[in-house]
Amino acid sequence: MTDGxxxxxxxxxxxVGALDPESRPAVYAVLSSLADNKYVLGRRYxxxxxxxxxxxxxxxxxxxxxxxxxxxxxxxPLLRGFPEVTETDTTEESGWQSRPARAMAxxxxxxxxxxxxxxxxxxxxxxxxxxxxxxxxxxxxxLGQRARKILQEEAPHWIHGAGWIRRLAAxxxxxxxxxxxxxxxxxxxxTWFGQADDPVMNRLVAGGLLACTPDELxxxxxxxxxxxxxxxxxxxxxxxRGLPWGRWDQNTRRLRPAS
Amino acid sequence: MFARRKYEEPLCQVGTVTADAPDMAEVFARSIxxxxxxxxxxxxxxxxxxxxxxx
Numbered sequence: 001m002t003d004g005x006x007x008x009x010x011x012x013x014x015x016v017g018a019l020d021p022e023s024r025p026a027v028y029a030v031l032s033s034l035a036d037n038k039y040v041l042g043r044r045y046x047x048x049x050x051x052x053x054x055x056x057x058x059x060x061x062x063x064x065x066x067x068x069x070x071x072x073x074x075x076x077p078l079l080r081g082f083p084e085v086t087e088t089d090t091t092e093e094s095g096w097q098s099r100p101a102r103a104m105a106x107x108x109x110x111x112x113x114x115x116x117x118x119x120x121x122x123x124x125x126x127x128x129x130x131x132x133x134x135x136x137x138x139x140x141x142x143l144g145q146r147a148r149k150i151l152q153e154e155a156p157h158w159i160h161g162a163g164w165i166r167r168l169a170a171x172x173x174x175x176x177x178x179x180x181x182x183x184x185x186x187x188x189x190x191t192w193f194g195q196a197d198d199p200v201m202n203r204l205v206a207g208g209l210l211a212c213t214p215d216e217l218x219x220x221x222x223x224x225x226x227x228x229x230x231x232x233x234x235x236x237x238x239x240x241r242g243l244p245w246g247r248w249d250q251n252t253r254r255l256r257p258a259s
Numbered sequence: 260m261f262a263r264r265k266y267e268e269p270l271c272q273v274g275t276v277t278a279d280a281p282d283m284a285e286v287f288a289r290s291i292x293x294x295x296x297x298x299x300x301x302x303x304x305x306x307x308x309x310x311x312x313x314x
Contacts, residue, residue, distance in 0.1 A: 056276050056287035063290035156286040163283040 013140045013209075016081035026203035027140060028082040030131075030210075033102065033253040035075035037128055037192075040103035041120065042068030047110055048117050060160055061117070067153050068125075074146050102252045104188035115168060119181035121161035122225060123189040129154045130220045131193065134212040143209065162228055169232035179235045186238050191248055191255055193217040198250075260288045262300040270299065 013019055019027060045065035052058040079085050104124060111117045132151055138144035168174040193214040194201050201217075204210035212220065226239045247256045261270040273292050278284035284302045292300070 054277065056278065056291060060286055060290045063293070156289060159282045159286050163278075163280055163286075167279050 011139060014142070016078075019140065020207065023203055023207040023209060024082065025084055026200040026207075027143070027209060028079065028084045029200045029253065030204060031075055031078055031143070033192075034128065034131070035072050035079065036101040037103045037107070037124070038068050038075065039072035040101050040107045041124060041128075042066075042070075042072060044107055044111055044120060045117070048114070051114070052117070053114055057160070057164070060156075064121070064125075064157055064160065067157070071146075071150050071153075074150075078142055102254060104185075104192060105255050105257060106185040106188040113177060113181065115174060115178040115181040116184070118161060118164040118168060118178065119185045121157060122165055123182065123185045123221075125154070125157050125161065126224055127189040127192050127221050129158070130217050130224065131210075133220070134210050134217060138210060139208040158224075165228055165234070166232060169234045175234070182229075182235045182238065186235075187244055188255055190218055190221060191243050191245070192253065193221075194250070194253065195245055195248065200250075200253075260284075260292060260300065260302050262292065262295070262297045264295050264297055266298060270301065273300075275305075276302065 016024065016027075042065045045061050045068060049058055049062040049065065052061050106120065106124065111120065129151065132147040132154075135143050135147040136151065138147065165178070168178045196213070196215045198214045201210065201214045205213055222239060229235055229239070244255065244258070247258065248254075249256050260272070260274050260276055262273045263270050276284050276287040276291060278287050281302070281304070284304075288300060288302050
């Protein structure tokens, strides 16, 4: 899920000041959302460091939590250079445990079961990776550099999530619970790229900062996860169902809670 | 799971992991046995081992 070159621009942009004024708010919005999602996902992973059903996965959960928090930690300092920065964006060095974050709604609460962990690992983590895969050749070099490094670290996360999907799908007791967890995370993961005409994402594409439009990113995510779900005959109706765009909040880049 | 820290050292058994699939075994081995900067790490399915001298 990577792209070597983005758009037609070969000019590297090394700093916020070098971004064109129209693209800068869009870059900030995506970096901020990426950072918050990585940060909260890392915290949710960490809560299962001693709760996983296998010792091996408990250690893997700890390692993945470290990875995600590290990724968030690499993005937050970038935000400081943007005029759009808020006070809470710069609290990663103090009070970080209570900093407000705008992550996907399915991460608002602690994972109730291991299947919630696996669903987030499989869908949410993979959605974030799909976007980063389209940013490896970004003209904005601080994003491209991080995307290339993070993609290397994300490979084991995918293997872990996919392995657990297969394992739980084969367990008649766990299977229905896993399907519920997948349903709970599906809409958040697939809407996170924004609608087809999303002004933020399309601005990045037009500026050579991202290789894929929202629909293309959604298709990448679908192509990544659906074959495994079909192989396991798991929640196959999810792939064809519509997304709840009525609950999409463009400003926070997340779905509002269902009423 | 076998690993070594230096090129002049042989691979030694460092531990074991339990996994459903080879790629999961790789993930588990990497995360569990990350206490050293290994230069090489391999996992071998127990079923592939041939006993030459039994204990």
